[in-house]
């Protein structure tokens with residue numbers, strides 16, 4: 001049950017993130033732009049691999065090389081809280097879009 005909830009939550013967040021990114025009409029930004037180390041506007045396999053390793057390391061809070069449920073859920077909750085700009089415990093579409101805009105601009 002808990003696994004299903006985590007998968008459902010992850011799928012929902014991914015769908016919302018994709019929708020927000022598409023809404024912003026500029027999907028090349030934030031983490032993707034950061035991963036493009038040579039700045040050519042494309043990700044090579046090496047750049048993608050290095051970027052994913054960096055992202056994984058950020059999520060792996062205890063640095064044991066695996067992601068526990070709590071590490072995964074905590075990371076998603078931090079992302080949710082960062083996006084919830086008015087702190088009401090709910091994300092509006094505009095909060096999510098603004099969150100991804102801010103992420104793109106910070107990279």
Ligand SMILES: [Ca+2]
Pocket residue numbers: 060061062063064065066067068071
């Ligand atoms: Ca871990």
Ligand SMILES: [Ca+2]
Pocket residue numbers: 083084085086087088089090091092095
């Ligand atoms: Ca909110």
